[in-house]
Amino acid sequence: MQWTKQLETPLLAAMMKYVKDGVIPFHTPGHKQGKGMHPSLEKIIGRDTLALDLALMEELDDFHEPHGCIKEAQDLAAELYHADHSFFVLNGTTGGIYAMILTIAGPGDKIIVPRNAHRSIIGGIILSGATPVFIQPEVDYELGLAMGVRPETVEAAIKQHPDAKGVLLINPTYYGVATDLKRIVDLVHAYDMAVIVDEAHGPHLKFSGRLPIPALDAGADICAQSTHKIIGAMTQCSMVHCREGRINVPRLKAMLQLVQSTSPNYILMASLDVARMQMATEGSELIEKAIQLANWVRTEINKIPGLFSFGEEKIGQPGFYSFDPTKVTVTVKGLGLRGAEAERILRHEYKIQVELSDMYNILFLITLGDTEVEARALVEALRDMAAKHNRECDFSELDNACTCISHPAPPQGVISPRDALFGNTCTVAFDDSVGLICAEIVTFYPPGIPLLCPGERISREIVDYCRQLQRADLHISGPEDYLLKTIKVVD
Ligand SMILES: Cc1ncc(COP(=O)(O)O)c(C=O)c1O
Numbered sequence: 001m002q003w004t005k006q007l008e009t010p011l012l013a014a015m016m017k018y019v020k021d022g023v024i025p026f027h028t029p030g031h032k033q034g035k036g037m038h039p040s041l042e043k044i045i046g047r048d049t050l051a052l053d054l055a056l057m058e059e060l061d062d063f064h065e066p067h068g069c070i071k072e073a074q075d076l077a078a079e080l081y082h083a084d085h086s087f088f089v090l091n092g093t094t095g096g097i098y099a100m101i102l103t104i105a106g107p108g109d110k111i112i113v114p115r116n117a118h119r120s121i122i123g124g125i126i127l128s129g130a131t132p133v134f135i136q137p138e139v140d141y142e143l144g145l146a147m148g149v150r151p152e153t154v155e156a157a158i159k160q161h162p163d164a165k166g167v168l169l170i171n172p173t174y175y176g177v178a179t180d181l182k183r184i185v186d187l188v189h190a191y192d193m194a195v196i197v198d199e200a201h202g203p204h205l206k207f208s209g210r211l212p213i214p215a216l217d218a219g220a221d222i223c224a225q226s227t228h229k230i231i232g233a234m235t236q237c238s239m240v241h242c243r244e245g246r247i248n249v250p251r252l253k254a255m256l257q258l259v260q261s262t263s264p265n266y267i268l269m270a271s272l273d274v275a276r277m278q279m280a281t282e283g284s285e286l287i288e289k290a291i292q293l294a295n296w297v298r299t300e301i302n303k304i305p306g307l308f309s310f311g312e313e314k315i316g317q318p319g320f321y322s323f324d325p326t327k328v329t330v331t332v333k334g335l336g337l338r339g340a341e342a343e344r345i346l347r348h349e350y351k352i353q354v355e356l357s358d359m360y361n362i363l364f365l366i367t368l369g370d371t372e373v374e375a376r377a378l379v380e381a382l383r384d385m386a387a388k389h390n391r392e393c394d395f396s397e398l399d400n401a402c403t404c405i406s407h408p409a410p411p412q413g414v415i416s417p418r419d420a421l422f423g424n425t426c427t428v429a430f431d432d433s434v435g436l437i438c439a440e441i442v443t444f445y446p447p448g449i450p451l452l453c454p455g456e457r458i459s460r461e462i463v464d465y466c467r468q469l470q471r472a473d474l475h476i477s478g479p480e481d482y483l484l485k486t487i488k489v490v491d
Contacts, residue, residue: 096224138319147319148179176327
């Protein structure tokens, strides 16, 4: 394929041609290019956009068996990301992770995963019926954040579970921290296992030597990236990239088909095509600008008394091998604030919305969509917040509690997540659940790290830790009773 092809957007071009031809559409979607849509919505979206809301047909290719413009668009993505095959995914990296896990592991198969796995990984394990072997990431107690997993931790798990089908890694974490991926890939491959990477936060890594190494360049077998999170595609649009060898590609295709609709949204798909073209043509420049802007923001924040934004100085700490500076984490503990409080202040007093907050931190994503204007507004708002909201608050008790019970040891897995979920269950008071087997996921969100998974025995430590996080005002996601007064357990 010629590199000049990267300037093209074959999928969008085919869609535009279809619309331009003035075809009378006797096909889905039912709104018929907006004409049948209620005017309140039709006006907002606009007829030109709605005309592109198309359906599978010969000239627009087949999403699940592509051979025309969709295949061409995916092949261009594969070329750009140095993959053997790339696939568009329209239900986020969540869908990509489901498909990757379903490809690697079936019922009863073991898969090694870090405990700070996003809930979509737990979802994939439930769907596949696989048994997770959890490994602990390193933890920075000062920041209250999980870092990467160390190669030694991975190797120990492999030696204990040589029958595992693969190792799943996160590159980088939500907070931009990357582990020594290349070393881990080499050692996992030495045991002839597959390396699967959740690269939700890394579709831009490829475009700067100043960022952590991208999964495929490190030799990983397969990865899923949220093109929508960091670069220019629309929400829900992700890609899966893979290398041949350890990945059964026909099976991967079948699994992607299993977890996705038969009616793909063409506008979303076109946004992937265009995002790829944008990165191919201007990616390096755009990402360099974002890095520079983020570094400026970080430097300015670190001049504000009471605030701290970690950066490359942490490289070399356990689980911290390299760093993506476009993720700007601000620790607000020095102001006597919790992350959730700072999030609310910024939203309601300064009209600034963070990506997420946790116990002590707020996270800002600086992307190719930001300019100096937004960066300055952010720094000004933080400076003002620090001046107005600096209060005496002793976190030592909470700190002590966190150091002792933060990121508690993973609960013991007793049965597979799938068996727990689909077995007989009953509901009990959460405080009385110690010793019972959990039948749902308990995650504090963001950042979406499950504390309890189906099939795990609930410990006193976990119950206490959940209560601690609730008191810190973090939101629970996963359990039916989101106040966690009760929990579903295996009967
Ligand atoms: C680490 C990680 N993996 C996977 C996902 C799922 O990605 P998506 O929202 O694209 O489905 C997220 C979402 O926040 C995430 O943070």
